[in-house]
Amino acid sequence: MAHWKRFIYVIIALFSLQLTARAQETETFVHxxxxxxxxxxxxxxxxxxxxxxxxxxxxxxxxxxxxxxxxxxxxxxxxxxxxxxxxxxxxxxxxxxxxxxxxxxxxxxxxxxxxxxxxxxxxxxxxxASTMPVNIAPAKETAQPQGVAQSGCREMHKVKRKETLYSIAQNFNLTEAELKAANPEMNEPGYKLRKGDFVCIPFPKPEKPKEVIPTNEELMGKKTVSAPQKKISLGVILPFKGGTPENEKMIEFYRGVLMAVENMKRSGTSVDIFAYDSGKSPGDIQAIVNNHPLNHLDFIIGPLYPEQIAPLSKFCQHHHIKLVVPFSSLGDNVYENPYYYAINPPKSYQFAEAARLTTELFGKENVIFLEGTENDKDAAAFVDATRKRLQQNGSKANHLRLNDDEIKWMEAMTQYKDNVIIPNSSSIKLLNQLFPKLKEFTKKNPEYRIKLVGYPEWQTYANNHLENFYQFNTYVYSSFFRNPLNGNADEFENAYQKAFHTPTLVSWPRFGMLGFDTAIYFLKGISTYGEAFDQHLSQIVTTTYQHRFDFQRISNWSGFINREIEFIHYSPSHSIELIRLKK
The missing domain is CATH 3.10.350.10 (LysM domain)
Structure with missing residues (x-):
């Protein structure tokens, strides 16, 4: 008895382990x-x-x-x-x-x-969740033919001399088992097939229809057909009122949007634009969507404040309206709203893309990470991402401290490659300390070729350090750039002053250009591709003055982030070029 109890316990335990394993399989997945x-x-x-x-x-x-x-x-x-x-x-x-x-x-x-x-x-x-109805109706049985005198036999075969079960089965395309099933007496002990016996020949079993398995292409159906859309409705929700410098930037941004609208009208696309003051709180956004008919809009640009993104994103997702967030990188709604477009992506994506560019451009050079005296969290994240990427590619990097002596600087450098210095801070303070050190070192040691890799913030230091950028062959990663040597920048600013009787604000970035670039990209894309807009993001051709866009989904169900990062190269020849490497 004890033996049987032990056996039952073992069976139960094994069954429980199987259930646990299956539960773990279904409760997790791999990313x-x-x-x-x-x-x-x-x-x-x-x-x-x-x-x-x-x-x-x-x-x-x-x-x-x-x-x-x-x-x-x-x-x-x-x-x-x-x-x-x-x-x-x-x-x-x-x-x-x-x-x-x-x-x-x-x-x-x-x-x-x-x-x-x-x-x-x-x-x-x-x-x-499953929406397919469960079919509980019993399967219909296929009516069988009645055969000879409703016997279920197709015919009665009279056995001939020398015939066997095997030869009869073969003659009628049957198996011996099928033949015996139709003639139960054949299974009795001592049965022998004799000449003159009558054998029931059964009907062949009906063949099951082969299941036609559709391909992924057939199940997914045709993509939305591109069709030009010559009438577009656009909403802009930003803090315009208040008279603060922040409000002035938003007004300039909106004026850039208006310039893009005029550009589209000249090319034959009608654009209706609706502007609303966003206020500052989530409640202000909720009041706008509750009290104004926004359901008809094709896309909305805004808001400025991160805390206002959630209610506006929820509204846009519910009504299938594209939401273009031009400023904040803190909108977590991009992970769940497929109609969300983040111009300014989460920083981790910026650092990863900048690290990729740095490694592809300088991976074979002598990379030197320079440690300053400041704690810069963002710069440290970029340096760490670049270091890991170099290690993955089998490349080594050297390390220096800003205050190290000349001997240590020489030990970290080589005469046979370009020496690419990457500081761990984006501050003006570090640059003010670094450039005199570099000038003194290169004066004493002209045989060392130096390049400098820097941060988006360095664009704001160009007025004071432009010559230094040129001298030390500087590369600055950024998602946007207004090139002062490019005539397009002057063209935009002249058009802005003519339209609004005031110059653009001296700011970083230039908000009028950002407004224009953002609006023209989406207006041109919708005008060209209509409802198939998101299937042609990389094919949208526009003239932008400061920002370029490379929108990609984070996941199959998420919104889009702008993955565009490029190098601004300040060359010793006193030229400025943009370097963009293919992904």
Missing amino acids: TIKQGETVYSIARTYQVSPESILKLNPTASTGIKAGGTLTIPQQQNGTQEKRFHTIQAGETLYKLTKTYQVSADDICKANPGLTAENFKAGMVIRIP
């Missing part, structure tokens, strides 16, 4: 880390806490790198409203519809960035 992602951004993408990710991936607490993987917990919301699935090798969209009992159309709607081309192993997609 492949992409460039610029952090544990926080990944947590926001999947709407889980960073702590829950670190619990499953303890080593991630010391950092993550592109190409690695993380185990992610499914949302613990007590419902099956939506879950995430990592596509496995060989899986198809059709197979997922069967696995999750969800229609292909619903999966595609939940993943607006999903295409037949990017449906690949390792990609994570969102699975919505």
